[in-house]
Amino acid sequence: MKTTTATIGKQKYKTEIQSKNHIIMADEPIEVGGEDLGFTPIALLEASLAACSTMTVRMYADRKGWELDKVEIKVGFKRNITTHQIIFKKEIQFFGNLDNEQREKLLEMGSKCPIEKMITGDVSVVSILI
Incomplete structure (x- = not known):
């Protein structure tokens, strides 16, 4: 299992997160x-x-040899207090010499990143006291 470690001391809420180096x-x-x-x-x-979304788009565009100069994705979310539903909103901009078909394909590919699949899938968290 890959491990990321979060450590908090006595300083209120300041948390150090380490993954590899x-x-x-x-x-x-x-x-x-x-x-x-x-x-x-x-x-x-x-x-x-x-x-994750920007990296996925970049990887796809690079494989296709498309003229994608830059990707900018802004992410925010809202939580419905009544239904407890959480909705993430991604505002996506592609910069470069791309036609509409390429832009639509890149939009589709951005939603296939592993993090989006994780947060939209059936997720469980198992906590073990050691």
Whole structure:
């Protein structure tokens, strides 16, 4: 199993996240008691979806030899308080010499990234005390 480790000490909400030799910081905003030293957990999830989608689009365009100069994807989400449904919204921009058919195909490919498949699939979390 691949492992990512999150560690929090006594400093309120400041969390160090390590995966292999990469480290990022997570925290909560000042208004909820954090110090705003890093991404919020929600922003990390949004970032995962945005990064995975852009990488998937880039890989596909590169394989096809298409003139894609840049991809920009903004991700946000809303939670319906009544139904508890969560909807992620991706605003996608493609820059480059692409026709409408290529743009539509890239849009389709962006929704096939592993993170999107994970969050739209049947997901379970198993917690084990060690």
